[in-house]
Amino acid sequence: MTSPTTNAPPPSGRALSNLRVLDLTRVLAGPxxxxxxxxxxxxVIKVERPGSGDDTRGWGPPFLKDSAGHETSDAAYYLAANxxxxxxxxxxxxxxxxxIVHKLAARSDVLVENYKVGQLAKYGLDYVTLASLNPRLIxxxxxxxxxxxxxxxxxxxxxxxxxxxxxxxxxxxxxxxxGGGPQKAGVAVSDLMTGMYATVAILAALAQRERTGAGQRIxxxxxxxxxxxxxxMNTNYLTTGNAPGRAGNAxxxxxxxxxxxxxxxxxxxxVGNDAQFAKFCEVAGHGELATxxxxxxNADRVRNRAVLVPLLEQIVRARPxxxxxxxxxxxxxPCGPINSIAQALADPQIVARGLRVxxxxxxxxxxxxxxxxxxxxxxxxxxxRAPPTLGQHTDEVLRELAGVDATTLASLxxxxxx
Numbered sequence: 271m272t273s274p275t276t277n278a279p280p281p282s283g284r285a286l287s288n289l290r291v292l293d294l295t296r297v298l299a300g301p302x303x304x305x306x307x308x309x310x311x312x313x314v315i316k317v318e319r320p321g322s323g324d325d326t327r328g329w330g331p332p333f334l335k336d337s338a339g340h341e342t343s344d345a346a347y348y349l350a351a352n353x354x355x356x357x358x359x360x361x362x363x364x365x366x367x368x369x370i371v372h373k374l375a376a377r378s379d380v381l382v383e384n385y386k387v388g389q390l391a392k393y394g395l396d397y398v399t400l401a402s403l404n405p406r407l408i409x410x411x412x413x414x415x416x417x418x419x420x421x422x423x424x425x426x427x428x429x430x431x432x433x434x435x436x437x438x439x440x441x442x443x444x445x446x447x448x449g450g451g452p453q454k455a456g457v458a459v460s461d462l463m464t465g466m467y468a469t470v471a472i473l474a475a476l477a478q479r480e481r482t483g484a485g486q487r488i489x490x491x492x493x494x495x496x497x498x499x500x501x502x503m504n505t506n507y508l509t510t511g512n513a514p515g516r517a518g519n520a521x522x523x524x525x526x527x528x529x530x531x532x533x534x535x536x537x538x539x540x541v542g543n544d545a546q547f548a549k550f551c552e553v554a555g556h557g558e559l560a561t562x563x564x565x566x567x568n569a570d571r572v573r574n575r576a577v578l579v580p581l582l583e584q585i586v587r588a589r590p591x592x593x594x595x596x597x598x599x600x601x602x603x604p605c606g607p608i609n610s611i612a613q614a615l616a617d618p619q620i621v622a623r624g625l626r627v628x629x630x631x632x633x634x635x636x637x638x639x640x641x642x643x644x645x646x647x648x649x650x651x652x653x654x655r656a657p658p659t660l661g662q663h664t665d666e667v668l669r670e671l672a673g674v675d676a677t678t679l680a681s682l683x684x685x686x687x688x
Contacts, residue, residue: 284311285649289476292374293317293355294362294383294395296324298428298458299492300412301351302465304382307472308354309642309651315374315667316352316658320359320686323660324348337635344633349657353629353639357658358667359688366687368393373672375400375407380472384412387422397487407485408475410468416491426492428458435460435496436513440503443518452516460496467495525571525578526550529608530586530594537586537594540604544568549601554585615640629656664688 289312293304301316301324308314318324330345361367372394375381381400383390390396397409411417414426432438432454442453468490475486497504506522507513514522519538521527526547527540541547544567548560559565559581564574571578586594591607598605609617615626624641631637642651668674668688682688 283649284652285646287311289313289379290377291315292371292378292381294371294381294385294390295412296384297326298351298461299464299468299490300382300384301326302462303410303412303468303472304355305351305353306465306469306642306644307380308655309644309653311649311651312380314355315378315663315671316355316357317360317362317371317374318357318660320361320661320688323357323359324352326351327660334631334634334637336633342633344657344659349637349639352657353653354655355658356655356663356667357661358664359661360664361687362393362395364687366682366685368395370668370672370674370688371395372400372403374667376404377671378404378407379476380408380410382410382412382468382472386425387413387417401485401487405484406479408472408479408488409485410472410475410488410490412464412468412490412492414491415493417489421493428460428492429454431460431492431496435493436500436503437496440500440514440516440522442516444516447518450516459499460492463499464490464492464495467498520575520579523572524568525575526582528579530583532586532591532594533589535591536608537591538606538608539586539594539598542604546603547571550598550603553597553601553603554582556581556585627653629653631656632659632662661688 286307289307291304291307291312291314293300293314293316295301295304295316296318304312304314304316316324322328326348327344329347331341332346333341334344334346334349336342360370362371375395383395388396391399397411400409401407413422414431415421415424432441433452437459438452438454441455443450445451468488471488471490475488479485503514503522519529521540524540524542527542529536529538539550541550547565547568548557551557551560559578563570565571565578595605595607607613614620620626625643626638627641628636628638637656639653639656641653644651665679668679668682674682679688
């Protein structure tokens with residue numbers, strides 16, 4: 271494992287170290303966005319409900335274990351999206367809690383929230399109210415379906431969004447094959463993609479503010495993002511009028527570009543052009559396939575997929591994964607095994623890139639995480655703070671940014687406002 275602080279720049283050297291982000295999000299899309307901003311140096315203040323906090327703290331097992339081997343109250347799910355932040359517990363339904371959020375927002379550059387449409391307006395924490403206190407504030411709202419439209423009041427859940435947005439119509443094996451039918455992704459892809467789109471939008475709004483001095487409202491919807499991310503599948507439909515279907519582990523527009531069963535496991539073979547197909551046939555000992563007019567060009571291979579793929583399945587199954595991975599790599603043909611997560615995290619390339627990290631944790635001693643994939647030459651991210659325990663930074667943040675004195679702080683604690 272690598273230490274996240276090895277060769278890490280000082281906080282002032284990180285790209286967003288001049289920014290403060292008020293994080294009123296929970297679960298995944300919003301926290302994924304704000305974690306990325308924290309990795310890049312922003313001071314992210316995560317506001318959570320007193321007593322329970324982010325819903326994902328309880329989404330286990332598995333739970334983080336303390337130094338004695340006992341389970342803590344923080345699930346692995348929560349740990350995945352909340353490093354680098356400071357946690358403040360605050361009852362925003364109480365007037366005193368709302369007043370504190372006003373003070374924090376007045377001293378923040380960005381606010382990210384994922385409450386239902388209109389819910390924060392009941393507490394005086396909507397964009398119009400907070401922008402009147404801080405006209406430079408960039409206020410990003412993340413919901414299932416956006417701030418307008420007929421579905422705006424619906425709750426947004428990744429699984430439902432994957433289905434409604436068309437993602438599951440192209441994910442999974444074909445209906446006529448064993449195991450056929452729609453399939454969701456193995457992770458909450460609409461949440462993660464929305465978190466990344468939200469990050470891009472926030473950075474764009476910050477660039478705009480540099481020119482104008484004014485903040486703005488950002489409206490991000492899971493439904494929009496999962497539809498947008500279908501990319502070439504969208505244009506396949508828009509170009510032909512025919513909606514693509516499920517192709518399992520095959521590619522809709524390239525052949526062969528799929529998973530094959532080898533003698534001792536599975537291998538992905540991704541032939542991207544006709545020259546690569548000729549090399550593949552040479553490695554496989556079947557050069558005649560490359561000159562067969564049915565298969566010579568990719569367009570022909572796509573049209574004759576049902577003939578070619580069974581032939582290739584027999585050829586690949588005759589030899590082990592190791593043979594194909596080594597021989598095809600030497601020939602310059604993209605290929606690779608299907609790893610488990612354990613195998614992927616132990617891969618020499620991932621180890622060399624330092625993607626697995628450990629951060630000091632007040633309960634567990636340390637916590638193992640997967641770090642950011644972002645690499646920057648002049649202002650690289652630095653991971654120096656573990657996902658916070660619930661309310662870990664309440665007192666310091668309220669003293670530092672909201673001007674709360676010791677007497678008031680004690681009263682807020684006693685009344686469970688914080």
